[in-house]
Amino acid sequence: MLLSIALLLVGSSIGWNLYAEYTTTDGQERGLLVAQTKVVDKNLEHQLTATNHALDSIRHDLPALAAEQDGMASVTHRLEVMRGAMPTTRAITIFDANGTLLARSPDKFVGENFSDREYFQLAHRGQDPARLYVAQPFLAKTGEYVLNVSKVLLDEHGAFAGAILASLGPEYFYTLLQSVLYAPDMRATLMHGGGKVIFAAPSPKENDSEESAAAPDPLFLQHLKDGQATSLSGAVAPFSDTDRLMAWHTIQPAAVPMDTPLLVGISREVPALFDSWRLAVFVQGGLFVMLALTSTLGLFFRQRRQMEDARLLAAQDTKRRQAEESLRESEENLAITLDSIGDAVIATDAAGRVTRMNPTAERLSGWTLSQARNHKLAEVFQIVNAQSRETVPDPVEQVLTQGTVVGIANHTVLLARNGQEYQIADSAAPIRNAAGEILGVVLVFSDVTEKYQAEVERHRLESQLRQAHKMEAIGTLAGGIAHDFNNILAIIFGYNDLAILEKDPATRRHHLEELRAAATRARDLVQQILAFSHKAEQQRQPLQISSIIKEALKLLRASIPTTIEIRQHIASSGLVLADPTQVHQIIMNLCANAYYAMREAGGILAVTLTEEAIGPGEYGYAGLAPGNYLKLEVSDTGCGMDAKTREKMFEPYFTTKKTGEGTGLGLAVVHGIVKSHHGHITVSSEPGKGTSFHVYLPLTAQQAAPLAEKLLPPERKGKGERVLFVDDEIQIRGMVEALLSTNGYQVTSCADGKQAWEIFLENPKHYDVIVTDMTMPAMNGAELAQKILALRPHPPVILCTGQSDLINGEKALAMGISAYLNKPVPSDTLLGSIRVALDEAGKGNVAAKT
Template structure:
């Protein structure tokens, strides 16, 4: 590295001097070199042009001599001996021809004369296919052949042929051929003046050297490939680097190149000398710049060295040293500034020593505080590890920053330090649970509020799934921004298992309570059934006695109405005793109240008056069965307290609004509610037991008359529907229960009415009808046969299956009862569909817990009918099933 300022300044000054000198020298050298090179190329090209002109003139002179001879009148009309004499004279006069040949119009040699040899007439040959004859004879122009060598002496020759034409007609009468001696060209090349070191030679179109001042080069058969372009610096004929120029000589079908070359060393000698002189001048100028720079820089560096020496002494600790320079330039200002800086440094170091001593005392205090903090953290970790709940805390990215040992044991790592730095996705629970935990974290940090009682699953490392109750608290900094969360959860698996068991038990108790209510109503229902049976039996006897058809029809119509009343009563009992809850739906409670009161009127004493005030048609989102159970339970309790004394059972349904801030309605939110009120004029409730009235197993009835679950079930149902129940009672005057349920604006869904077929008469279709009641079989056969169908009846599923297997194609439709001994209707339908999957089947049932409309349609049945089945309903189902087939 160049650390010395003297060296760097010297280099800077020298660089400032040498760059312009180098630029000038290089530019001059390049320009001179380029100019001399271009001049040499032009001279070389000029020499080649001059020599090519001389060679072209040489060849063209020989052509002209042959043309003049062929056009002479005396030659073309002379006899053969005279023509021989003329050719011999030309050979003796013009020694540049080696041989002259006269060819007749038919291509045969007529005369052939050689410069040194005698040619006999026996050696004359046909030249019909020789280009030297065919081209002049056909085109009327001269022909120049390729250069070839005389096999006798190796001399290069070129064939020149011209047409012999008649002076009168201009017609071609033969061809005159001359073989030119190119050795004369060698002599011409040797005689031409050239520049020192320059060589001129001739190359034919095939690249053969056919002319050279040194004949040995030609006789060796030297080959030379011309560069492209034909002007520039390249490798010459001898392989050395030369400056070369070539000019082309066009001789009709043939062409030659005259090449002039000169060694580059001789051509560019002057240019290289100029470049060398320029470089020498640049070096001399550089040397002068170095000497001047050293002298100038020495005057600048000397005071700087003194300044550096003082700085080294100060660095070693001697702050008393100062720079002693008396100058009025920038170096003097630097010395003054350096001395002032040294003064301030001395003061600063003295103050720094005191500051260091204070900082050391602070570090000691901080170390003691950190040690105490570590001890507190260790104690806090021990406290957290003794807590039975799982505790953890995370940062904003839900990365665990710590936990207690209970949490680590749940995860399966058993060491809280192994939890740090991990996320929920790194721990052994499923990804969907990790995503749920992350969502809770974001919700707590985003809302900056505590989230309690998050009931969620947690999977341990061994695959065991726990239920945990989690509370998450946002961790806030001094600005109120959340930087993480603190979580605490408790294993509630056992508690949840107990709650599920309790819910199952409550469900069973609710069902038993419903059955108890039905038992209570059994007397009234039996009374209602006896009335219905009396109506059916009475009108049936009247129909048998009446001879008037119109009266008989009216009697039978009353029988049919009685059967429908019995069917409706059975449907109400089945709906009330159903074990499974239905899905919640928009429900008009007024309809259920009317249905319940209709049932009660038939079962309670006439000494109890029933009053109803249905003033609302609003809907609630509710389970119809559970609402039916609530109303039935409250009404049953009401009439039971009045069955000995009589009284009034009042039921009302009204709209009710709860405003903001109103009290007395538990946790109900402000809004629109439906208020159900069930009142009695019984003995009332003792205030001492009023608070226990909704507790499970609490009852005021004598032992054996109640389970104590009625009002507890009602309370649970109302709460599950986000409602509220309260009571008001005065001893001796009666009790009133108030139920509030939130109103919904959702419209009640209704199934579209089915389109009845216009034609219900059959076309002889064959129907297999199965029922274990013979009377039902006979009724069905009569209904269907009278309407155009063929009916085969069977009293059991096995009998029907045997009948069907004998000939599966003989039936168009199967109608079967559900509840039959040995084989149910479902089993029969499955076996029939296994034999013929396209067979339409109608399933009928009076009541079954095994199948409903949905399951029947899902397994392949085309219709589901509830007994008792009216004729019109049966015919419509048959018509629709056959149409679907």
């Protein structure tokens, strides 16, 4: 009877827990979906506000620019400058009252009439100068969908004089929508108030144009009808035909009057959402059945044993009373001791069968001592690897075999009898008698689940903080980078014009050398930007911090005003075991903080790198082990910090900056990176006396892996070999044709991969080497190389790229490509690579024939 009641209570408890888990999962997911829609709302509010301000600024300056001597040229230049400062904007366009295009950046389609386009008609009908008119998603002549927003232009009499238009490209929206998806079954959709899809992530299998043309989602229509800012509903999604939980949110910034709102919808598949819950139902149900069977059998054998014990007690009553009294006292003392221990304790005999458990072990394992006694430890103490779910070797068996203390590895999970899982740490030791014989094993373990989960969550949040601040830092540096790039372009244009006009060969050569030096500066700046913005996590490796500091300071010098002097003192070339991207981020974040503190009055930004030996007991509060450390110091002569600010400076989202100038993630990210590298960071600062940060990173004795150096041959000229050259840029094709022809090659050039493939098919054995660009319309360079090598394996293929996320040097070589070159490719490098590829192909052909 009691057993039935206990099983009923256990079954009821399991059912109630499963129901509670179901409702909790549903509630949490609804909250997460609503939160993600608000993340999109906040980001789009910033984007639309910035675009609105930019259009207002151009509209305000337009009369003065048009009145200048060069007229529309000044207007076009202003559009170019504004577009360069707005990375998400594809084009800025000005129309007159009849819809004729007056000026545009990029400078195309001037003089054409666009009065039939919706974005012009909205402005023409509305004629409200304060309103931002948002058109339906539009397929531009570039072959991609853009979001067009426009504002009205009025003449001096207040009459309609035209419109100014900003065309927002898809990359920003795709990235924003993709960033709020935290599960593979999620979908995010940005819709126009008129009911058309603007962008979706992930993109559907069909073209966006087909999705945009589909009937509006009923949930979208219901959301508009309700008039609420946010709504939640579960129904069939319009594009996937699976049950989904969907959140809609209306985006209409208060600071930007819009003629129609934007709406964002984020959803999850309901089946995927409750996968783990359904698994828990099966697992806990199975365990309950096992519990019922085991309990029934255990009760049966226990009653049988009690009957046998009663018969023995009748015959040996006196002797057993004395033995039991002695045993009772011993058991009581042992039980008191074990019950007082906070860790779980299980003892076994020499055969590995359970003899004792304290209450903590009973709670964690789900077995009582009476249930577990005489069972093998592996039946009671089931442990698996948290990641692979493979069974961990029985520690008691290991102790009995080895005769020594044994500990289990990290990431070990205890599977309790009721289905609960605990992350544990434990050790097992042999129990010996006076003669040294092993009588059994004692196993001591503790529940470290909360500590383990906290550590996992900390690593996840630190990763998000690092990436978020990296993107913030890129935005901060964008203006300075654009300034430096414009200076480089001015040098290139200037010396090019001088070279064209110059008749003296020596002077002309000087002008061309200066032009080439400016182009090299531009290439180096692009490589620095790409290296900093790289998102992927990298493996830690022996790293020379001094070289990263120098590269970072070059990038900073292009980004901060000359009123701030940069001083550096690099006194160490030591190595640390670190991620280069994260170290770069430490330097950039600390220097960016120093710049902010001095941006008004100017000052000195000093960066110092030295080595320091830390002895036992020093910095013990920071957990630093004794040894040699690299000390990075970043100091400024800015406004400094008071004690209250110093206390909170490493807290996420704490900032002293104004709204829109920073997220407060910078120092939190730096602190997380330093701690993950087993280092420490300190700060000294007082109001009016500047600030100095000190970062300590442990030095490593490992040596940096040497870079393989590929030498180019001294002889680079051709011997009449036939080259198939492929690039979609006509100027590059012309330049390379002239270069190769001058150096003894016969060149056939093509504008894209498809055209090159068709020409190659006409006579596959005609060409000795193929040189192709990577990013091209119709067929990219990697696809062309695969087709050529599949048809004819031996011709060398050289792949050139400006920047591609689809391929890198390692992937290219694995495909059988002979060389992988990053643009811009110097002439000597191109000629040398072609010569090496041809020479190596010749050796391979000779070896194959012999």
